[in-house]
């Protein structure tokens with residue numbers, strides 16, 4: 195398909211003789227929000243590290259707009275599990291970091307990010323240090339730093355895993371609203387099936403090691419969404435089916451029904 199921004203085609207990867215990724219094929223279209231859920235240690239972060247080219251696959255192809263990823267000009271904005279804010283830099287200077295790394299002066303980078311603080315619920319905290327912010331605010335600051343780089347795609351590695359349940363729900367609702375406005379292409383790794391259902395257009399379910407994709411689901415919820423939509427029969431049904439797939443992978447056909 196031509197609108198696929200990124201594609202992993204028959205990717206396998208082993209570490210020290212231990213096969214982590216079996217034979218992974220997946221794609222993310224431009225403007226699509228896709229999640230990967232799977233058991234702990236199944237290789238979800240490895241998929242992202244292959245995309246950032248921190249790792250190389252043993253076999254298979256990584257494509258960007260149909261061309262080999264390593265040859266195609268592209269840029270991905272990566273947000274890790276921990277917020278990874280630099281404690282010695284003020285929030286505004288953390289937010290500018292990705293721009294400064296790309297050679298933009300701090301002054302110009304500050305002018306770019308400053309108007310976004312209100313949108314990210316961080317107005318008034320520009321000159322605070324990370325330790326002075328709540329966990330949810332730090333994650334929003336890390337997300338601001340990630341999205342401000344105008345990259346082709348956001349790679350989000352379990353970004354809200356360390357947050358308490360209420361803060362996590364608030365930031366999910368906020369991110370859903372932001373995404374609906376901006377339509378960033380995004381690939382999210384998460385353990386949280388409800389989070390995946392709430393945020394995604396499509397969800398891939400990975401098996402345990404060696405990981406393969408056992409099912410993929412299209413989320414039948416319109417946008418914009420609110421947390422209340424998770425109570426709808428359609429959302430409940432898909433959440434239950436994904437959990438069943440994770441708990442009883444042996445009952446799945448090889449690739450399950452098409453999304």
Ligand SMILES: Nc1ncnc2c1ncn2[C@@H]1O[C@H](COP(=O)(O)OP(=O)(O)OP(=O)(O)O)[C@@H](O)[C@H]1O
Pocket residue numbers: 209210214232233234235236237238239240241
């Ligand atoms: N550089 C590496 N060298 C050796 N083993 C590795 C390396 N990177 C990952 N692994 C192993 O590969 C497996 C998959 O790791 P990965 O972090 O991708 O899983 P994950 O699904 O993201 O896990 P979690 O959900 O717990 O974060 C794990 O057993 C891990 O120990």
